[in-house]
Amino acid sequence: MRDWANRITGGDLRALARAATAVENRTPASRALLDQLRPFTGRALIVGVTGPPGAGKSTLVDALAHALRREGRSVGIITVDPTSPFSGGAILGDRIRMQSHHADPGVFIRSMATRGSLGGLARAAADMVALLDASGRDVVLIETVGVGQDEVDVARLAAVTVVVLIPGTGDDVQALKAGIMEIADVFAVNKADLPGVERVEQEIRGSLSLAARSDGWMPPVIRTVATEGTGIPELLEAVRSVPRKEPPAPARTASLRIDHLGVAVPSLDVALAFWQGQLGVPASPPETVPAEQVRVAMLPAGGPRIELLEPSAPDSVIAKYLEQRGPGIHHVALCVPDLAAVVTRLRAAGARIVNEPRTGAGGHQYVFVHPASTGGVLLELIQDQEEQSK
Numbered sequence: 001m002r003d004w005a006n007r008i009t010g011g012d013l014r015a016l017a018r019a020a021t022a023v024e025n026r027t028p029a030s031r032a033l034l035d036q037l038r039p040f041t042g043r044a045l046i047v048g049v050t051g052p053p054g055a056g057k058s059t060l061v062d063a064l065a066h067a068l069r070r071e072g073r074s075v076g077i078i079t080v081d082p083t084s085p086f087s088g089g090a091i092l093g094d095r096i097r098m099q100s101h102h103a104d105p106g107v108f109i110r111s112m113a114t115r116g117s118l119g120g121l122a123r124a125a126a127d128m129v130a131l132l133d134a135s136g137r138d139v140v141l142i143e144t145v146g147v148g149q150d151e152v153d154v155a156r157l158a159a160v161t162v163v164v165l166i167p168g169t170g171d172d173v174q175a176l177k178a179g180i181m182e183i184a185d186v187f188a189v190n191k192a193d194l195p196g197v198e199r200v201e202q203e204i205r206g207s208l209s210l211a212a213r214s215d216g217w218m219p220p221v222i223r224t225v226a227t228e229g230t231g232i233p234e235l236l237e238a239v240r241s242v243p244r245k246e247p248p249a250p251a252r253t254a255s256l257r258i259d260h261l262g263v264a265v266p267s268l269d270v271a272l273a274f275w276q277g278q279l280g281v282p283a284s285p286p287e288t289v290p291a292e293q294v295r296v297a298m299l300p301a302g303g304p305r306i307e308l309l310e311p312s313a314p315d316s317v318i319a320k321y322l323e324q325r326g327p328g329i330h331h332v333a334l335c336v337p338d339l340a341a342v343v344t345r346l347r348a349a350g351a352r353i354v355n356e357p358r359t360g361a362g363g364h365q366y367v368f369v370h371p372a373s374t375g376g377v378l379l380e381l382i383q384d385q386e387e388q389s390k
């Protein structure tokens, strides 16, 4: 599993293709894989392209992909097959058009079928986006037909949403207003080679003045002729100039405080001769913790404490630490108000929790987080007992 994830983040296309199929089929292995890939997501620019059937979305996505390739960017394309009667033709059309990328490893394309049930589509599409993002694609383009709530949900995955409209469909603007007009960051008036461009632009501007965005962004309206590549550089520039929505603030762990610093020492007696004897810190009497195979002395240091750790068995964790790394700071221990919640959140984010919550000498619950996840130091998290009893 770890190897599979490594190959994907390393750009292995066969591993990526296999993963995409697993994600489509929502296999248990794909869930585990996505958990491992989660820390590698968040780098790609995710662009949604949505609009009514036949507006030219696939042709636009194709043209955008070519423009990005010319800049040397790698691209992922996800088309969500509509359930509408147009779907047969659309899928066939997409295949033909997208074949222009078929020999280019820099473009990875997947169609996702709704398979009759709309529920879960947004979720499956979200997983596919995460996979492509983690695989190192610079840009991920998602095509959806903007007709229903499900499509709107898919569009919400995108950092930037392009709504594609075409001339001669003024009524569509009215009909679409309720759904996708307010999620548009950029409008493309495609098929601008056909008559009626001004009229649809006016309709768009009219509907925009009603729905001012909270960040003051006024979605630009770009004319395109996707079949000829006209307006594509302008569309790309407009996409890039959209202010990024603030990512949801990570849940904050309020009122963290240092409980103690753990220091590995070869001999408690020698260490205490300094701390207690010379520095004059009143240490607690040394105590053996059989579960951890250590002898411990606690030194008060303002609020937090210093914990001196001496191995009590030759093959104990601290003995091995001393052997490999030498004496010194072994871990940092923090008190958290809700240990279970923090552990759940860290696990979801892909952090390595070393042990299931255990009960320590004083009756407190604790876990260790691996140095590989924390930036280099072993971290002990302790349930804050005052918080717990509140």
Ligand SMILES: Nc1nc2c(ncn2[C@@H]2O[C@H](COP(=O)(O)OP(=O)(O)OP(=O)(O)O)[C@@H](O)[C@H]2O)c(=O)[nH]1
Pocket (backbone or CB within 6 Å): 052, 053, 054, 055, 056, 057, 058, 059, 060, 082, 086, 089, 090, 093, 094, 145, 190, 191, 192, 193, 194, 224, 225, 226, 227, 228
């Ligand atoms: N005249 C003209 N035709 C276009 C333009 N862009 C796309 N088309 C044509 O419009 C038709 C539909 O294009 P698609 O790209 O399949 O449209 P779509 O929005 O992806 O369609 P669905 O996926 O079925 O909703 C095709 O025949 C395209 O060649 C354009 O700018 N001008």
Ligand SMILES: [Mg+2]
Pocket (backbone or CB within 6 Å): 057, 058, 059, 090, 094, 143
């Ligand atoms: Mg299409």
